[in-house]
Amino acid sequence: MINDILKDAEGRMKKTLEALGNNFNKIRTGRAHPSLLDTVQVSYYGSMTPLSQVANISVEDGRTLSVTPWESNLVPEIEKAIMKSDLGLNPSTAGNVIRLPMPALTEETRKGFTKQAKAEAENGRVAIRNSRRDALAQIKSLLNDKEIGEDEERRAQDEVQKITDKYVAEVDAALAAKEKDLMAI
Incomplete structure (x- = not known):
């Protein structure tokens, strides 16, 4: 029972x-x-379809993406979709190939993206803590139903905390890597 709770929490x-x-x-x-x-x-x-299912997307060089639609009549639709997206990219078309040059990031946009990354990381930490809370509640209900003893409850709580700490550390590591990537010029 406790193992199932731990596996479920770790899976989440x-x-x-x-x-x-x-x-x-x-x-x-x-x-x-x-x-x-x-x-x-x-x-x-x-019907709305992901771009990757109607075109080939490849990296031309370090700062340019090229999108090659599988059907030439899709070029204007793809251009519209890219311009409507909030990515800030301006497509330039040459025949059937749509090129997307990546604008250089200013210091201000880098800081904005870093704030966004920190917010995403915090949302991840909150979700992990919610998983921990749910697992602890399930363990507590097992104790209240007298299906486990207090020693088992304590061990299970410690194990849930170890799993939580491990995943929070992974979130922090991912955030640090993303921040480093964003601040690299």
Whole structure:
């Protein structure tokens, strides 16, 4: 029973860490990376479709992404979708290839993105602590139902805290790496 609670809590914390990684990928650095366009949706025959499913996205050089649609009639739709996204990118089209030059980050935008990264990390920590709270509540209910003893409860609480500390440390490490990446010129 306790093992199931611990596994569930650790699984939820792991998912939180993965979600944090995805959120960090959306915060752009000065370098081009295809994951920047993960959130862009294109109108494809009446339905909204992720850009990666209707075009090939590649890195041309350190500061330029190229998007090559699989159907040439999608070029204007993709341009519109990229311009509507809040990424601040201006597409330039040459035939069927859409190039996205990454504007250089100013000190002000770097600081803004760093604040955004810190907020995402704090949301991750809160989610991890919520998982801990839920696990401790389940352990407490087992104690109240007399399914476990006080010693087992104490050991389980200590184990939940160790798991929580491990994942909070991973969030902090991911934030430090992202901040370093953002502040690199």
